Amino acid sequence: MATTASDRPTVPPAAPHVLVVPYPAQGHMIPLLDLAGLLASRGGIRLTVVATPATAPLLAPLLAAHRDGAVRELVLPFPSHPAFPAGVETARGLSPALFGALIVAFAGLRGPLGDWAGARSDGPDRVVAVLSDFFCGWTQPLVAELGVPRIVFSPSAVYGTAVLHSLFRRMPRREDDDDDESPIPFPEIPGAPAYPWRQLSLLYRTLKDGDEVSEGIKRNFLWNLESSAFVSNTFRRLEERYLRAPVADLGFRRVLAVGPLAPDADAAGNRGGETAVAAADLCAWLDKFADDGSVLYISFGSMAILHPPHAAALATALEHTGVPFVWAAGPTVIFPQGFEDRVAAAGGRGRLIRGWAPQVAALRHRAVGWFVTHCGWNSVLEACAAGVAMLAWPMTADQFVNARLLVDEAGAAVPVSWGGLSAAPAADEVARVLGAAVGGKLGGVTARVKELAEEAAAGVSEGGASWSELEVLVRELRRLGCEPME
Structure with a gap:
């Protein structure tokens, strides 16, 4: 059964309720939790953050900082999958061969989350949007069922995110299957870069036709291109070239740059x-x-x-x-x-x-x-x-x-x-x-x-570019709570 933190004082029930779905890898989860904390601190939004028993401890600092109930946890059992070892819940220590299987196994939360959100569809706790990691593409069909928008969180550079999605969108191949130096071009990314085959993501290089895990990985990234927008942990002066206009390899979706979400030395802690x-x-x-x-x-x-x-x-x-x-x-x-x-x-x-x-x-x-x-x-x-x-x-x-x-x-x-x-x-x-x-x-x-x-x-100071883009996101989420359901 799912468990929620129910003994905290609650924010006003009219505040829009956003479901946050991190991916269970430390480098993905921590920046998304940082973003959730910033959203909660701006006020007027309630967030429920999904975790499994293994990742729930990472939520403790966020929950402690928002005891007003602006942030709650939803702990669900990690879903089982035949391609993924039982008892493992995170990417830590995984072999490269199993990393893709984790993406596919984690998608098993779609059913339990759909049931949980559906049971709240007619009340003040109805979910008005889903904010989820780009390895959680399965939340796109979930939001289609709920009739709400999904915002994709990218813990990577906009440039890197575009390159990754370009691979699964275009499926480029090398001319010689034995040539690891074969250049792979990215013609629709600014500057039209090219990379040798060996420098591309292992998730892509190890795809196998007809394989369930491979098909699930590909589907994950294509679902992201159907989302409402991307939110990236980057800042405009570092990636101006890739933020200037919508990029084809990100489905021409808008990208909000809200980083760096790096904490100061005192706040980083353990x-x-x-x-x-x-x-x-x-x-x-x-x-x-x-x-x-x-x-x-x-x-x-x-x-x-x-x-x-x-x-x-x-x-x-x-x-x-x-x-x-x-x-x-x-x-x-x-x-x-x-x-x-x-x-x-x-x-x-x-x-x-x-x-x-x-x-x-x-x-x-x-x-x-x-x-x-x-x-x-x-x-x-x-x-x-x-x-x-x-x-x-x-x-x-x-x-x-x-x-x-x-x-x-x-x-x-x-x-x-x-x-x-x-x-x-x-x-x-x-x-x-x-x-x-x-x-x-x-x-x-x-x-x-x-x-x-x-x-x-x-950029992250009041009035700066990242601060302002976060304000845009907050305003849009607040507005969703005021709109009637379709």
Whole structure:
């Protein structure tokens, strides 16, 4: 049975009721919960946020911040599916082969949600709109049944979202099935970019004709193109080129840019689970570095599994250059033999963190000047908001698209490697890039990212572009509550 928080004081029953459906992956769920908090804070809207038992704990900070009842939870059992392992409810630790199956399995919530919303269709709790992640395309036929609009939340760049949807809309193929470097063009995206086959989303590259999971993944993205609008965690000055006019690969739908939804260092807290090191402890360690911007922060995200050759190239480069660093490595990274012991014996020049790290706090510390990143979009926005230049090392998913945006267009990053998971760079090449960055030879990049930080802060401030687009969304949701049902 579904459970709801019913013991809190309620907002006025006339306030429109919006159903929020996050996707159960940390990098998707956290920014959508941040957006839900902003919507609730503007007032005049009630939100019910869907979770399963495994993801419900992530809702605790949002519920605690809105004890007036503006935000409620709806906890549903995770649906079973023959293609997905029983007992698993989130993307964390999943193999790439199972990530697509999670998208399809999660769609099993459509029936229970339809029953739940249908039972409220004639009362003050009727749902007037659904705000859902772009991996929850199945909410599009749900809203068609309910007769309400759906707004798609994109936790990715507008550019990256357009590239992803373009693949499933056009279904391009490579000329030679054995050529991973075969270029795939995107003619209807501004600038008409092209990417080698190996840099495209694995969700697309592993599609199989007639396969149930493959068909479900494709249908997911095509459903998004039938929505009312997209809301993206980005900001206009970073992606002006892709926000200037509706894009064919997003169904010519309107896109509202409301980011960055990156929190400040104090508000970030323990957002992803158990923190391996406290923010105060890490900041105290960083305080000992007298030179601003002298420390590298290194992280490849919460889901990436860094292959041993890549870890070895980076570890060797760090030792050769002597660059001070914090490496949030996660529990599964395999370092070269003796590396951890040598770091521990080096007198505090480097620090290794096994597990979740307080990334926002680290990036906003004055000592951190560069970020070695896989270019996951949440990390990109956190770095932009902090004014920290990036050393781009994309591996998979939308990361190559994000890296190209940062390197070629925004001028906020320098590439470390374009080889992805398939090819690790040479250690001396990694050392050259690290040395140039911390050695002050890339001043133009650091200056540009400082400008982006100012533009990001201005965008989310009252009257800024992102603030105003959020106001547009709030006004439209409020208005839906005043309109009679069709």
